[in-house]
Amino acid sequence: MTYNVQIKVMPLKDLLDPQGKAILGGLNNLGINTIQDVRVGKHITLQIDAASEEEARKAADEASKKLLANPVMEFYEIEFVN
Amino acid sequence: MTYNVQIKVMPLKDLLDPQGKAILGGLNNLGINTIQDVRVGKHITLQIDAASEEEARKAADEASKKLLANPVMEFYEIEFVN
Numbered sequence: 001m002t003y004n005v006q007i008k009v010m011p012l013k014d015l016l017d018p019q020g021k022a023i024l025g026g027l028n029n030l031g032i033n034t035i036q037d038v039r040v041g042k043h044i045t046l047q048i049d050a051a052s053e054e055e056a057r058k059a060a061d062e063a064s065k066k067l068l069a070n071p072v073m074e075f076y077e078i079e080f081v082n
Numbered sequence: 083m084t085y086n087v088q089i090k091v092m093p094l095k096d097l098l099d100p101q102g103k104a105i106l107g108g109l110n111n112l113g114i115n116t117i118q119d120v121r122v123g124k125h126i127t128l129q130i131d132a133a134s135e136e137e138a139r140k141a142a143d144e145a146s147k148k149l150l151a152n153p154v155m156e157f158y159e160i161e162f163v164n
Contacts (some may be wrong), residue, residue: 002118023149027145030145030148030149032144034131034138035131038127040124040125043092043125044122045092046120047117048117059114059117067112
């Protein structure tokens, strides 16, 4: 079966996010002042062939740990959509 | 009130996603062969000060249109989390 998996990779909460700060500055320059904080990460969608949801989750977890996220600076969340 | 808003910005479905293709190649090199397709976009979280959810959605929509997403190549989805 094919599972659609979404992985969110975001900078750790304790770390500065310079890209987010830059976007916040850009928004202020555009006159949008109601936005107080911006953080930017990656959104990755995977299509996984697996026998069960558990197996698919294991593949997504392995991919996140080995390639998609840098645990020193980022955390990730895996979500199934169908 | 402060609203936490998540915006997902992804490449349009009809377009090639070279970054996703590169990740797919990397995953195969790592021996992860169950993953068939990868697409990569941005995940942006905003903190918005607004009187109502409708007002917050308007601000998020404006920010997406003007700065966060390029409608020629990307679509976006806004989601509220609380």
